[in-house]
Amino acid sequence: MKVKIKTIMAGPDGSYMPGDEPDLSGVTTQDLIAGGFAEAIEEPVIKHEEPAETDSGTPEHEDPNPVLEDMALAELRDLAKAFGIDGHKMNKATLIKALSARG
Numbered sequence: 001m002k003v004k005i006k007t008i009m010a011g012p013d014g015s016y017m018p019g020d021e022p023d024l025s026g027v028t029t030q031d032l033i034a035g036g037f038a039e040a041i042e043e044p045v046i047k048h049e050e051p052a053e054t055d056s057g058t059p060e061h062e063d064p065n066p067v068l069e070d071m072a073l074a075e076l077r078d079l080a081k082a083f084g085i086d087g088h089k090m091n092k093a094t095l096i097k098a099l100s101a102r103g
Contacts, residue, residue: 001029085099
């Protein structure tokens, strides 16, 4: 979840200045918002367009991993951690690419 930081913040997960908009997850985000240290930023909804069909009637490209696409960002970060990938600062698309590359 993207948040807008209101105060200087530093800790083991990084350091942020007022106005920074990091993509954080889990309890940390909710605690920052509840404490007045950050405010939630609504992320734009991206419409998923259906791929054009080829002459054979199959889509031009298949979704590389539909299971990963359906997972929440926090779940993807937990999975990345299990694979030894430091994904706490990655966005969803980057995490999916990194996890898909692992097979």
